[in-house]
Amino acid sequence: MKREFAIGLLLCLSILSVQAAGPASIARAERALWPDGVAAVSDYNRASRAEALVFVNALSDLAERDDETLKATLGIKSVDRGSVKRWRDLVLTRLFENYRLARRSCVPDEAFCQPVDSPAALVEQGRQLSSQLPARYRPWFTGADAFHRRYVGELLRLAALFPKVSSEIDSFGAHERSGLELPDGHFLWTFDDGPTGAAGTTDALLPVLAQQGIHGMFFVLGERLQKRLQMDGAHAVQTLYDGQCVALHGWSHETHQKSPRWQASILDTRNLVQDALGAAYRPHFRPPYGQRRADSGPFFVENGLSVALWNIDAQDWNASLDARQAGERVLTLMLLWRRGVILFHDSHGKAAAAIPWIVAQTRDAGLSWEDCRHY
Structure with a gap:
C-alpha cells in the first residue's frame, strides 16, 4: 500500500508539473x-x-x-x-x-x-x-x-x-518532424492517447475517417493497447485500424523528458504494436506533452525511429472547447501555417464531428490530406 501510494503521489506531482507549463487560456476562433x-x-x-x-x-x-x-x-x-x-x-x-x-x-x-x-x-x-x-x-x-x-x-x-521544458515549439535535430516540412496545402491528421475501450471514441472516429478518405496516424499508449488486445483479441484490433497507421505515444501518458524509464516506455510500446498490428505500425514516437530529452537523438536514430511533433493543435482535450470550436481553431491554424500535422485526440469525441466540418469547409480549396502510410 505504501508503495502504491508513493507511485500515485509521484504521478500526481508529474501531472501537476506538466499542467503548470500549459497556457492559462486557449485561443478560440470564430x-x-x-x-x-x-x-x-x-x-x-x-x-x-x-x-x-x-x-x-x-x-x-x-x-x-x-x-x-x-x-x-x-x-x-x-x-x-x-x-x-x-x-x-x-x-x-x-x-x-x-x-x-x-x-x-x-x-x-x-x-x-x-x-x-x-x-x-x-x-x-x-x-x-x-x-x-x-x-x-x-x-x-x-x-x-x-x-x-x-x-x-x-x-x-x-x-x-524551451529547452528547459521541451515541447513541439522547436526541434532537437533532423530525426524530429513537425509537419512544416510538408508541401504547401498538405496536412496529416493525427490522433493521440488511444485506443479507448470497445464502442468508445476511437471506434466512433475510425468510420468517419474512412468516409472522408483520410488515412490518419494514431499514436497509441502501450497500456491502453494492451488492455484492448486482452479484451478483444489481435484480429479485432487489426480490423479496427484497417487503412490507418499506428505509431507510439509511450507506455503511459507521462513526460519522457525526466522519466528514468523513457527508453523502455518507447521500446515496450513498439514491440507490442509491431507484434499485434504488423503492417499498420509506423516507426514514429510522439512524446506526451511534446516533452523529450535533448540528448535522445542517438537513441531514436539507433532504433530507426523519428520523433513526430505537430504544428496545429486542436486543443480538443480541453473541456472548455466543444467540437465546433476545436474545428474552427484547427481551420484557422491551417490557414495560417498552410501545411502541417494536425493534433486531435481519439480519447475524446470531438474529432469525429470536427473533421467532416473542416473537410466540407475546404472542399474545393486545393488541399491534400497526407496519407499516413507514406509520411
Whole structure:
C-alpha cells in the first residue's frame, strides 16, 4: 500500500508539473465572422493572407517585450531569450513565404494583397492592417486579433521555456518532424492517447475517417493497447485500424523528458504494436506533452525511429472547447501555417464531428490530406 501510494503521489506531482507549463487560456476562433468563406482556392488564399497579417502584428507586439513583462504576461518564472528570438525569426520567415504563396491568386484591388519583399515588410503590413480594412472585414478583425494575441501567447510561452521544458515549439535535430516540412496545402491528421475501450471514441472516429478518405496516424499508449488486445483479441484490433497507421505515444501518458524509464516506455510500446498490428505500425514516437530529452537523438536514430511533433493543435482535450470550436481553431491554424500535422485526440469525441466540418469547409480549396502510410 505504501508503495502504491508513493507511485500515485509521484504521478500526481508529474501531472501537476506538466499542467503548470500549459497556457492559462486557449485561443478560440470564430470562423463565422469571416465574410468570404474558404471553400475555393482564391477564398482560401485570401483568408490565409489575412490570418498571417493579424498574427505577425500580434507577434511583433508580444515577442518584443522585455523579459520581466513577458514573465508577467505569460505567467512563467524565466525566459530563454535566445529560444524566443530563434523561434520568432523562424516563424516570420515561414509566414513571409506563406504570404507570398497565398498572393498567387491575387487579382487587382483585392483585399490583403499588398506586395512584401521581406519578413520585416510583412510585419509592417500587419501593423497597418487595422487602418486599411474595408468595413466588411472589421467584425472579423476584432475576433481575429483577439485569437492571434492569445495564440501567440500560447506559442511564445513554449518558446520562452524551451529547452528547459521541451515541447513541439522547436526541434532537437533532423530525426524530429513537425509537419512544416510538408508541401504547401498538405496536412496529416493525427490522433493521440488511444485506443479507448470497445464502442468508445476511437471506434466512433475510425468510420468517419474512412468516409472522408483520410488515412490518419494514431499514436497509441502501450497500456491502453494492451488492455484492448486482452479484451478483444489481435484480429479485432487489426480490423479496427484497417487503412490507418499506428505509431507510439509511450507506455503511459507521462513526460519522457525526466522519466528514468523513457527508453523502455518507447521500446515496450513498439514491440507490442509491431507484434499485434504488423503492417499498420509506423516507426514514429510522439512524446506526451511534446516533452523529450535533448540528448535522445542517438537513441531514436539507433532504433530507426523519428520523433513526430505537430504544428496545429486542436486543443480538443480541453473541456472548455466543444467540437465546433476545436474545428474552427484547427481551420484557422491551417490557414495560417498552410501545411502541417494536425493534433486531435481519439480519447475524446470531438474529432469525429470536427473533421467532416473542416473537410466540407475546404472542399474545393486545393488541399491534400497526407496519407499516413507514406509520411
